Amino acid sequence: MTTEERIKKQRELIEEIGRYFDKEGMQPIAGRILGLLMVMDKELFTFEEITKELQISKSSASVALKNLEIRGQIEYTTLLGDRKRYFHLKNHEASSVIEDTVRKMNAAKNMFNYIIELKADKNSKNSIFLKEMIRMFEVILFNFNKSIIDYEKSKKD
Amino acid sequence: MTTEERIKKQRELIEEIGRYFDKEGMQPIAGRILGLLMVMDKELFTFEEITKELQISKSSASVALKNLEIRGQIEYTTLLGDRKRYFHLKNHEASSVIEDTVRKMNAAKNMFNYIIELKADKNSKNSIFLKEMIRMFEVILFNFNKSIIDYEKSKKD
DNA sequence: TATATGGTTTATAAAGTTACGAACCAAAAA
DNA sequence: TTTTTGGTTCGTAACTTTATAAACCATATA
Incomplete structure (x- = not known):
């Protein structure tokens, strides 16, 4: 070229x-x-x-x-x-990308929790679906914390 | 209430x-x-x-x-x-949320790789920054895969 | 002091988006 | 066959966003 x-x-x-x-x-x-x-x-x-x-x-x-x-x-x-x-x-820290995603995900999680809180039937279709989503978020958030640690660790190599 | x-x-x-x-x-x-x-x-x-x-x-x-x-x-x-x-x-699979994010992240990763490919100096400030971002994405993508597996596993309990 | 440089702010034109009512359409019911 | 139901499509008005030119402003220079 x-x-x-x-x-x-x-x-x-x-x-x-x-x-x-x-x-x-x-x-x-x-x-x-x-x-x-x-x-x-x-x-x-x-x-x-x-x-x-x-x-x-x-x-x-x-x-x-x-x-x-x-x-x-x-x-x-x-x-x-x-x-x-x-x-x-701007050369921002790559890990701030994760932190942003974490913030957004927590906001969604809180919203979903509040929806369930206001439901008459905590076992309605949507309640169950939202609970699933929340559980998924929690798995991701847990692994995100690991991602930051992994990334910082790999940086030192 | x-x-x-x-x-x-x-x-x-x-x-x-x-x-x-x-x-x-x-x-x-x-x-x-x-x-x-x-x-x-x-x-x-x-x-x-x-x-x-x-x-x-x-x-x-x-x-x-x-x-x-x-x-x-x-x-x-x-x-x-x-x-x-x-x-x-729509009660979509919770894990499809991750899959969507993975798709987006891969698109960004490809774009960043292409930018570096077109750079005269592969060690310019931006090249280095973009390489860092790519590495970060790779760590996240790895942990996302783990998240899907963890989630599917925890579903069976 | 007057003028040039490196922008910002303001007013407005142009374009794009959103929401509506009215007209329309297909299927079912009368 | 006509009417009702359950929507969709079309044309348009209202609003929002985007980009511009022109006026403006602060700092530096002559």
């Missing part, structure tokens, strides 16, 4: 990643920015470079960048004597 | 569940229908009952029910000599 082919594929991948995050509930431009910051060889982009590369307005870039920052997906570095911000992907 | 209090709380919970699924990308009415089918003591609802309970039009109900069916969240039962459909929560 020539360098040109590679770079062409990278640009195509930006669009694909954009659509991917779009489906995950992100706004289209934010998804594409994230794609840009992920796939290109260059990994630091200024505000102006982002607007040029993606052909978007300053305001769209400004709004999307703020959203991505709030979500904790990107951050920026500044250089002494340089007013520009250099945006890049 | 009196029965009236309980039922009042159930109705409040329907709205809360509606907002919950709304945030998960579902349309408001679909979320509320799902809430209705989850929390009430009655667990089988006809089309007409749904429109009455939630005070929505027939067309809204029709569209939302079709979407929920396609997503595999609900299904209906029919009775011999009765044209009505009795909608209820």
Whole structure:
């Protein structure tokens, strides 16, 4: 694969990643920015470079960048004597992915428990189904804790 | 708690569940229908009952029910000599929740691998970060498989 | 002090989504 | 055959989201 082919594929991948995050509930431009910051060889982009590369307005870039920052997906570095911000992907701890999933799963579990609590018949079809789901969640949550430990352990190798 | 209090709380919970699924990308009415089918003591609802309970039009109900069916969240039962459909929560296997997550995670993993494949520098900051994420996914996927096995095992008790 | 740089905020246009009523349709009942 | 039941589809209004241009602002530079 020539360098040109590679770079062409990278640009195509930006669009694909954009659509991917779009489906995950992100706004289209934010998804594409994230794609840009992920796939290109260059990994630091200024505000102006982002607007040029993606052909978007300053305001769209400004709004999307703020959203991505709030979500904790990107951050920026500044250089002494340089007013520009250099945006890049946020290198968050991989284990925070698990922690997020755990939080969500606990929220669902609590909701399901409350539904059962309010049921007249604790052995109705839904009650039994929800209890099953809760039990499944508990198995997953237990193994998630193990996942974090396993991951931290494997990190040291 | 009196029965009236309980039922009042159930109705409040329907709205809360509606907002919950709304945030998960579902349309408001679909979320509320799902809430209705989850929390009430009655667990089988006809089309007409749904429109009455939630005070929505027939067309809204029709569209939302079709979407929920396609997503595999609900299904209906029919009775011999009765044209009505009795909608209820779909009692899918709890382990299918994991299988879905596994599918998603594998898609993300493949995307990350492809990004690295297209990088000029396989040891760039992003490459290293993405490799870390991939490794984390692999640990999670391994433990997910264990979760399914553990769950199936505990089911027999 | 005036001007350029690096953005943010505001107002609005364009597009997309949601929900509704009304018209419609197929099957069953009268 | 006509009417009722149990929905679906269509056209549209209301609302929400997205993206823009233009105005604005703070800091740095001339």
